[in-house]
Amino acid sequence: ASLKFPLKKLFVVDGSTRSSHSNAYMYGFFNNKRIVLYDTLLQQCKNDEEVVAVLAHELGHWKLNHVLYGFIMMQYTVVPLECLVYFASNLVSRYFEFQADAYAKKLGYAKELQAGLIRLQEENLGTMNPDPWYSAYHYTHPPLVERMSALDDKPDNEETKSSCEGREVDEGVP
Template identity: 35%
Template sequence: MIVPIFNKQVPLQDGSLRTKIEAYAKTVGFELHNIFIIDGSKRSTKANAYFSGFGKEKRITLYDTLLNDLEEEEIVGVLAHEVGHYKKKHIIANVAASIFTTGLTLWLLSLFIGNPLLSEALGVSTPSFHIGLIVFGILYSPVSAVTGLLMNILSRKFEYQADDFAKNTYNAEALISSLKKLSKTSLSNLTPHKAYVFVHYSHPTLLERFNNLRR
């Protein structure tokens, strides 16, 4: 309902690519009826694909840039990775984690709003909603850093699992080849510092993913 407001989506036409995608989906027991192409190139050169929906509304969406940059085998390799996220129930886990962190945020906000001690700490004698928001923004920063770190660790674990699924059900080399091309178009840093990766990266580095896929 929301995506069509900002982007145009058209069904993937019949052909060898659609045949390969449907054949792969059938081999892994992934019921698929909707394959769309989205005009992502009007805002970015980044190539990507994503999976959305539940039940009969499941759909795979390919960026038009993905079709331009990758070969058909590589595209199916990328989709095998996305199907891995679904098969491993990563979508449900991410939704649950988001609900938990949102609940934690709102609970902490309820403690800060209207607290006279915190207002006095900023030199305001009369507590107010606006001062409570400012105090919350200051004090929540370290909590946000911790929850963000934990979410990144979980996300990297899920990426490895999805890569393993693609390796075991399709072709590791096709996914490796696609990752090389995608990292080139997105200008990825190939040698980030390990500490920076641990804190900020939601995906493993390219080399880490290669080593895992070829292990």
């Protein structure tokens, strides 16, 4: 029976050089469908009917639109999860930036760090006070205004640069 499968090419890949695993798969969209068979599959099948059965299985994926459904499923599952991971990663990164700022402040360099951050912001033409929701999602570093505020807060301790010189400072600054 004619299935009208738009096969462009049938590939046999050399999988035996890497493993004894055998497999077959169909991929492609629209009229660019391809079926790939591992050479190990051809070696392990006992007769031509078994190979044809595997091809029939792959054709089932095509006929039942499994590639399209898989693509749609990825859009509704993986993409939103990726967005959450991206957001969480940026939150952690921003937290680390605040920690590093606090460490510099503990060493007595709050004012110098503020001056340097302002200069970097100006040279990079960065937004001084971006929308909080936008920056929370897109920025790996806290907005300048938040960093300045954190550096202006009451000092963690009364040590200054001069009293820190020549001494090791506790690296467990929160």
